[in-house]
Amino acid sequence: MSPENAHALVKVAIESKDIYAAVAVYDIAHGDDRTALEAIFTHERRHILKLARWEHTPASVLKALSKLHDETVQLRIDKNPSTDGSTLEQQYLEVGSSKLIDLIAQHGNASVEVLLGIATREDDVQIVKAVCSNPNSDDWILITIDRRFKSYFDREIAVHLNAPSALLETIYARGNAYIKAAVVTHKNCPQTLLEKASNESDLTILRHLAGNENIAKNALVRLAQHTDPSVRRVAASNPLLCHSEVEKLARDKVVAVRRAVASRSDLTPSLLGYLAQDSYHWVRLWVARNPAMPIDLLAVLAQDDNMEVRRSVARNAECPKELLKQLAEDDVSWVRAAVAYQKNAAVDLLNKLQDDDDVDVLCGVANNGHTPQTVLQRLAKSKNDDIRRGIILNVNASRKTLLPLLQDPYYLHRLLLVGNKALLDEDRWTMHDDADPSVRFIVFKWFAKKFMQ
Amino acid sequence: MKILVAVKEVAALDEDFELRDDGRDVDEDFLLYDLNEWDDFSLEEAMRIKEESDTDVEVVVVSIGPDRIEDSLRKCLAKGADRAIRVWDDSMEGSDSITIGHVLAAVAKKESPNMIFAGVQSSDEANASTGISLASKLGWPHAAVVAGLKYAANDSKALISRELESGLSQEVEIVCPSVLTIQLGINTPRYASLRGIKQAAKIDIEELSPSDLGLSDQDVGLNSAKSNIRRMYVPVKGRAEIIEGTPAEKAAKLIDIIKNFKGE
Numbered sequence: 001m002s003p004e005n006a007h008a009l010v011k012v013a014i015e016s017k018d019i020y021a022a023v024a025v026y027d028i029a030h031g032d033d034r035t036a037l038e039a040i041f042t043h044e045r046r047h048i049l050k051l052a053r054w055e056h057t058p059a060s061v062l063k064a065l066s067k068l069h070d071e072t073v074q075l076r077i078d079k080n081p082s083t084d085g086s087t088l089e090q091q092y093l094e095v096g097s098s099k100l101i102d103l104i105a106q107h108g109n110a111s112v113e114v115l116l117g118i119a120t121r122e123d124d125v126q127i128v129k130a131v132c133s134n135p136n137s138d139d140w141i142l143i144t145i146d147r148r149f150k151s152y153f154d155r156e157i158a159v160h161l162n163a164p165s166a167l168l169e170t171i172y173a174r175g176n177a178y179i180k181a182a183v184v185t186h187k188n189c190p191q192t193l194l195e196k197a198s199n200e201s202d203l204t205i206l207r208h209l210a211g212n213e214n215i216a217k218n219a220l221v222r223l224a225q226h227t228d229p230s231v232r233r234v235a236a237s238n239p240l241l242c243h244s245e246v247e248k249l250a251r252d253k254v255v256a257v258r259r260a261v262a263s264r265s266d267l268t269p270s271l272l273g274y275l276a277q278d279s280y281h282w283v284r285l286w287v288a289r290n291p292a293m294p295i296d297l298l299a300v301l302a303q304d305d306n307m308e309v310r311r312s313v314a315r316n317a318e319c320p321k322e323l324l325k326q327l328a329e330d331d332v333s334w335v336r337a338a339v340a341y342q343k344n345a346a347v348d349l350l351n352k353l354q355d356d357d358d359v360d361v362l363c364g365v366a367n368n369g370h371t372p373q374t375v376l377q378r379l380a381k382s383k384n385d386d387i388r389r390g391i392i393l394n395v396n397a398s399r400k401t402l403l404p405l406l407q408d409p410y411y412l413h414r415l416l417l418v419g420n421k422a423l424l425d426e427d428r429w430t431m432h433d434d435a436d437p438s439v440r441f442i443v444f445k446w447f448a449k450k451f452m453q
Numbered sequence: 454m455k456i457l458v459a460v461k462e463v464a465a466l467d468e469d470f471e472l473r474d475d476g477r478d479v480d481e482d483f484l485l486y487d488l489n490e491w492d493d494f495s496l497e498e499a500m501r502i503k504e505e506s507d508t509d510v511e512v513v514v515v516s517i518g519p520d521r522i523e524d525s526l527r528k529c530l531a532k533g534a535d536r537a538i539r540v541w542d543d544s545m546e547g548s549d550s551i552t553i554g555h556v557l558a559a560v561a562k563k564e565s566p567n568m569i570f571a572g573v574q575s576s577d578e579a580n581a582s583t584g585i586s587l588a589s590k591l592g593w594p595h596a597a598v599v600a601g602l603k604y605a606a607n608d609s610k611a612l613i614s615r616e617l618e619s620g621l622s623q624e625v626e627i628v629c630p631s632v633l634t635i636q637l638g639i640n641t642p643r644y645a646s647l648r649g650i651k652q653a654a655k656i657d658i659e660e661l662s663p664s665d666l667g668l669s670d671q672d673v674g675l676n677s678a679k680s681n682i683r684r685m686y687v688p689v690k691g692r693a694e695i696i697e698g699t700p701a702e703k704a705a706k707l708i709d710i711i712k713n714f715k716g717e
Contacts (some may be wrong), residue, residue, distance in 0.1 A: 046482040049467065075469055155699050178702035204701050385644075409644035435650040 002429035006451035012432070013037065013444055019047050020437040023061045024444035028452055038064055045070075052076035056441065059084035066091060078103035085111040092117065098124055105130035112138050119144050125152070132156035139164040146170070158182035165190045172196075181208040195219065203228050210234035221245055229254040236260035247271060255280045262286035269294050281306040288312035295320055307332040314338035321346055333358035340364025347372060359384055366390025376401045385410050392416050399423055411436035418442045425450075454606040455511045456499040457566035458534070459557050459584065460492035462518055462525040463577040477682045488525040491572025493642040495635040498602060499570055500533050500643070506606035511535045515560050517545065517553055523658055530653035531645030538564075542662040547675035550578065554586025556673060559666035561591055567607065569632045573598050581634070588632035595632040596625055600639055604629070 003009040006028040013021040014036045022040040029037050041061065042048055051057045052065050053076045062083045065073055077083050078091060078100055088104050092114050095101070104110055105118050105127050119131045119141045131137055132145055132153045139162050145153055146167060154171045157163050158179050163171075165188050172183045172193055181204045183189055184197045189212065197209045198219040209215060210223040211234045224235040224245045229252070235241055236249045237260045250261045250271055261267075262275050262283045267290060275287045276297050281304075287293060288301045289312045302313045302323050307330075313319055314327045315338045328339045328349055337360035339345055340353045350371045353361055365371050366379045367390035376391050380401060391397050392405055392413055399422045406427060408414055415438055418428055425447075432443045463486070470483035496514065503510035514529040515538040516522050526537040540556055548556070561569060569591075571584030581597070588595030600622065601614030608629060615623040616636050627633075645653070663673045670676060696703045696710075 044482075049482055050485075053468065072469055072471065155697070155702070159699055178699045178705070181701045182699040204705075208701065407647050409646045409649075411644075435645075435647060 002425040002432075003447060006448070007033075009444065009447050009451060010037070014040070016433070018437075018440060019043075019051065020441040021432075021444045023051060023057055024441045025448045026061050026064070027058055028448045042068065048073055049076065052080065055081055056438070057082055059087065063087045063090075071097070074100060075103065078107065081108060083107065083109060085109045085114070089114050098127065102127045102130055105134060108135070110134060110136055112136060112141065116141050116144065119148075125149075129153060129156055132160065135161060138162050139167070143167060151175075154179050155182070158186065161187070163188060169193055177202040177204050181205045184209045184212055187214075189214070191216070198222065203231060206231045207234050211238055213238065213240055215240065217242060224249060229257055233257045233260045237263065239264070239266065243268070250275055255283070258283050259286065265290065265292075267292065273297050276301055281309055284309045285312045289316055291316060291318040293318070295323075299323060302327055307335055310335045311338045314342060317343070319344060321349075325349060328353060333361055337361045337364045341367060343369065345370060351375065354379065359386060362387045363390040367394050369394060369396040371396075373398050373401050377404075380404055385413070389413060389416070392420070397422060399427070403427065406430060411439055414439045415442050418446050454506070454508055455513060455564065455566040455568075456502060457561055457564055457569045458492070458496050458499050458512060458514045458529070459569065459571040459587065460496065460514050460516045460525060460529060461489045461572070461575045461583075462486050462516065462522040463489040463575050465577070472685060476684045476686070478685055486521060486524070488528050489572050489575045489577075491574060491576070491635060491637060494637055494639050495570040495572050496529050496532060496534060497640045497642040498635055499568075501640060502568075502604060502606055503533070508606050510606045513538065513564060513566065515540065515557060515564075517541060517548070517556055526658050527650075527653045527656075528645060530656050530658075531649040532643055533649065536659065537656070538659045538661060540661045540663070540666070542664075544670045544676075545663060545673045547678055547681065548673050549678040549680045550580040550582045551586045551679060552673055552677045554583045555590050555677075556663065556666065556668065557583065557587045558590035559663075559668055560661070561587065563666060567630050568604070568611075569593070569630070571632065571634050573634045573636050584632055584634035591632070593630055593632050594627050595634070596627050597634045598636045599633045600636045602633065602635075602639065 003012055010025050010029045010033045013025045017040055019041045022037040026037050041051060048065055051061060052073045059082050062077050062080055066077050066087050074091060088107055088110050091100060092104050101118060104114060115131050115134055115137050118127060122128055128145060133156050142157050142160060142163055146157060151174055154175055158171050159182050163186060168183050168186055168189055172180055184194060184205060185208045194212060194215050197205055200206060206223060207230050210231050217240060220235060220238060220240055223231050224241055226232055232249060232252060233256045236257050246261060249257055252258055258278060259282050263286045272287050272290060272293050275283055278284055284301060284304060285308050288309050298313055298316060301309055304310055310327060310330060311334055314335055321344060324339050324342055324345055327335055330336050336356060340361045341364035345368060347370055350365050350368055353365050354375045356362060362379060363386045366387050376397055379387055380391050382388055388405060388408060402417060402420060402422055405413060406417060414431055414434060428443055428446060431439055434440050464484040466479060467483045467485055471480045473480050499512045503512050512534045513536045514526060514534045516526055517540045519541055522539060526539060530537050538560060540560060574581035585595055585597060596613050596615060598616045599613045600616040602611060604611035611627050611629055613625050613627060615625055617623055696706050
């Protein structure tokens with residue numbers, strides 16, 4: 001019987017003396033229960049060290065561990081991506097070690113206040129650079145750093161998502177070609193700078209400019225007609241490029257440019273038809289994946305000499321059933337595997353593919369939402385891990401199909417099953433004393449989350 | 454028919470480790486323990502012979518170490534080994550790899566196996582000497598770095614394929630009983646089933662001390678070691694460069710480095 005409430009779950013975790021169960025339920029425990037759980041996971045230093053480093057350790061547990069004042073533990077906590085902003089803030093206020101401050105400056109959960117504090121007070125360039133590269137740093141922090149250190153961190157600021165337009169303009173004016181290139185790629189790059197950049201002669205700048213989706217259309221056309229193929233290639237990928245220029249680039253003599261055109265999602269049927277005849281297979285491969293590809297051309301590509309092109313046809317979201325039937329007979333298993341994964345594959349096709357002797361094909365059958373449960377139940381007995389995993393990840397696998405897999409020898413499979421909606425709580429609970437600690441942790445965590453809601 | 458498989462619980466380093474006060478090893482709190490990867494392949498090879506045989510084949514795993522190594526021995530039992538033996542007493546602390554080979558030879562004399570498997574090396578110490586010193590002490594033929602094995606229970610000879618340098622392989626016929634050190638990749642080790650894990654938890658692990666094997670304190674531990682660790686340290690780091698700059702700048706610098714390396 002699975003626990004009926006949070007208190008019962010916490011009691012089981014305490015009785016188990018298992019550190020993984022203890023940390024999983026820590027958030028829902030109170031008073032003496034919390035103290036008892038802390039006693040379990042802080043009993044041995046090696047456990048503390050392990051938990052401080054483990055990426056799944058809950059933030060509340062890391063906060064509790066941070067109060068132990070063990071510098072090696074603190075280092076691990078500051079590196080741990082699960083550590084929350086308040087713990088980092090506390091650490092920042094309490095410790096003076098530059099190594100710890102550097103880790104806090106890099107941390108993805110460091111708050112704006114902490115980062116601003118570091119940006120204002122620290123002189124160590126490595127630490128300030130970490131603040132500059134931290135996505136949580138806001139525009140004011142970047143302006144503060146620029147005022148303190150002038151152009152020293154231009155590279156980092158130029159690529160920071162929160163860099164404000166005015167600062168980007170300043171950086172562009174004093175930067176080298178690489179910095180200018182980074183600025184013209186930025187989403188906050190002002191129109192005036194984009195116009196200015198279009199008159200630059202440096203290829204790095206122009207190549208980056210050609211990819212900016214805020215660029216003026218006439219400037220983009222000029223770049224699409226540039227003599228340098230790397231600039232034309234980037235322009236060919238820009239969704240803003242007008243159809244007439246796309247048509248011209250589809251006939252470009254450089255393969256990389258045609259390949260970039262072929263990867264666009266807005267190609268017309270006539271252009272798709274033209275590119276389907278390209279001599280380079282990567283171009284044909286891209287258009288074969290395009291759902292707008294006319295069926296008759298898709299049929300031609302289904303007979304392409306290159307297996308990757310045929311596989312792309314099989315993966316095409318609009319590939320008709322008849323073509324899939326034909327590709328299911330392909331000599332190359334990699335092509336048949338694409339059919340087995342296809343959401344349009346009919347039941348009779350999947351029934352046939354279940355007898356294939358190739359693992360990739362069987363993985364596709366196991367993963368396909370249209371595969372009948374009887375087939376899945378047979379494949380669940382496979383000795384191959386990938387095939388059984390295909391069933392576990394199959395969104396339509398029924399409880400009856402999944403139940404035997406609760407005994408799967410591969411721990412990751414059992415772990416994946418914990419959150420499966422087809423299973424009942426009583427099924428999940430059978431894994432609460434699993435041999436693998438990460439499975440036990442996920443089971444207790446799942447129930448803790450349920451009781452928190 | 455009996456196959457003895459020598460296994461070891463190895464230590465992996467956790468990050469930010471600290472050395473012990475005596476400076477001769479890492480503080481145990483920073484070590485993560487697991488069954489040596491090579492030994493997983495050795496055990497699987499023994500299990501393959503057992504499962505393909507028409508006659509009874511007993512697979513016995515043996516390891517030398519304190520209580521904590523029982524986790525690794527139970528892992529072997531969960532994968533299908535019939536028995537597990539652990540040899541230890543405190544006098545064995547400080548034994549070098551040759552001594553370990555000699556202790557295993559004493560176990561082999563007691564068990565009288567038809568074949569002995571060991572891993573090519575352990576991932577933590579990498580001496581690659583235990584299996585060979587065991588064979589030497591027993592006076593048995595041996596083959597190292599075995600990447601392929603044709604052998605059925607009770608065969609008088611085994612045909613093995615050895616992995617050499619430059620992708621070269623060597624086919625060797627070896628008289629049995631013999632000691633083989635097994636290379637990674639010879640097979641695909643199985644996962645222990647949950648049922649196997651539960652059953653393994655109930656099996657008693659046989660515990661032996663050196664004296665049970667007819668060995669004295671002088672035969673084991675620091676007393677017998679011909680080599681001992683004087684210190685462990687992190688060497689001064691070699692040349693490394695972090696490429697700084699914007700993404701395009703980093704790419705350009707990287708291209709320059711590659712071109713320079715290629716002499717272009």
